Amino acid sequence: MTKLLVVEDEVKLRDNISHFLASEGFSVITAADGLEALKMVREESPDLLLLDIxxxxxxxxxxxxxxxxxxxxPVIMLTALGDExxxxxxxxxxxxxxIIKPFRMRELVARIRAVLRRHRAAPVSGNMLHYGDLALDLDAVRLEKNGQEIPLTPTEFKLLSMMARQPGRxxxxxxxxxGAIGEAFENYxxxxxxxxxxxxKKxxxxxxxxxxxxxxxxIGYRFGERS
Known part of the structure; x- marks a missing residue:
């Protein structure tokens, strides 16, 4: 059974989340503060962490x-509306x-299952990533689409491989x-x-x-769900 750790200091919300997730077939453990959460992550090895900010x-x-x-x-953050x-x-x-509060429990469950699918899936075969009609060779620094090589600049390849390693994130x-150049400057x-x-375009x-x-x-960008 998949074990979820729910970290939320608001008692009523924590109980509501826990009961609903249990009704959906998950094993649920809870924590009310940050120190307790870290202790439980280390001792209980949950499959996913639902974490209030x-x-x-x-x-x-x-x-x-x-x-x-x-x-x-995997970690899903719970955050207040507009807290960008x-x-x-x-x-x-x-x-x-x-996921932004207030949320529907069904949406929360859907998010949890989507993150778990991404985390458990294994798209890598050796150092190859396969998604739809794309094949990304991490060793050869090469991208093919429908068997045809697509030329990429080094920066483009780094960006694509960074996202493709964690689809959906x-x-x-x-x-x-x-990730692309080794440094981050807000102005750029x-x-x-x-x-x-x-x-x-490519x-x-x-x-x-x-x-x-x-x-x-x-926020930014993500690589789409693999098909």
Whole structure:
């Protein structure tokens, strides 16, 4: 049974989430503050961490940063409406997804299952990534579409491979910039948009309706779900 750790200091919300997730067939454990959450991550080895941002002791951003240094467990952040800065911070620390309060329980379950599918799937065969009509050879630094090589610049290849390794995860522009050139400068983060525009022209059937490189409004980009 899939084990979920729900970290939320608001008792009523924590209980409601826990009961609903249990009714959906998940094993649920809970924590009310940051220190307890870290203890349970280390001792209970949950399959996914549902993590509120505003917590006593340690906040969700701090917890996510520590967890990412120790584990690859998927993390979904719970955040208040319009709290874009914290959403960005959570994603930059390695969160896999986020959901804004108030939310519907059905939507939460759908997000959890989607993140678990992405985490458990194994698209890598050796050092090859296969998605639809694309084949990405990480060793040869080569992309093929329907068996035909698609020439990419080094920056384009780094951006594409970074996203393709974690399909469905939202990356900020700064994360993509740092991954592509090794450093991130806020004044240049919009240059990522130009690289993405060029990539879409090369790999998408319709650049205006992208299947692979999708925009996450207010955040950045993600690689679409594998088919």
């Amino acid at each position: 505003m917590l006593p002791e340690l906040n969700g951003i701090q917890i996510c940063k520590i967890v990412r240094q120790e584990s690859a467990v 800065e914290n959403v960005l911070s959570g994603l930059e620390q390695g969160a896999d997804d986020y 939202a990356f900020t522009r700064l994360q993509l910039l740092e 983060e919009r240059t990522v948009d130009t690289h993405i525009f060029n990539l879409r 790999i998408e059937a319709q650049a205006g309706k992208p299947r692979y490189i999708q925009t996450v409004f207010g």
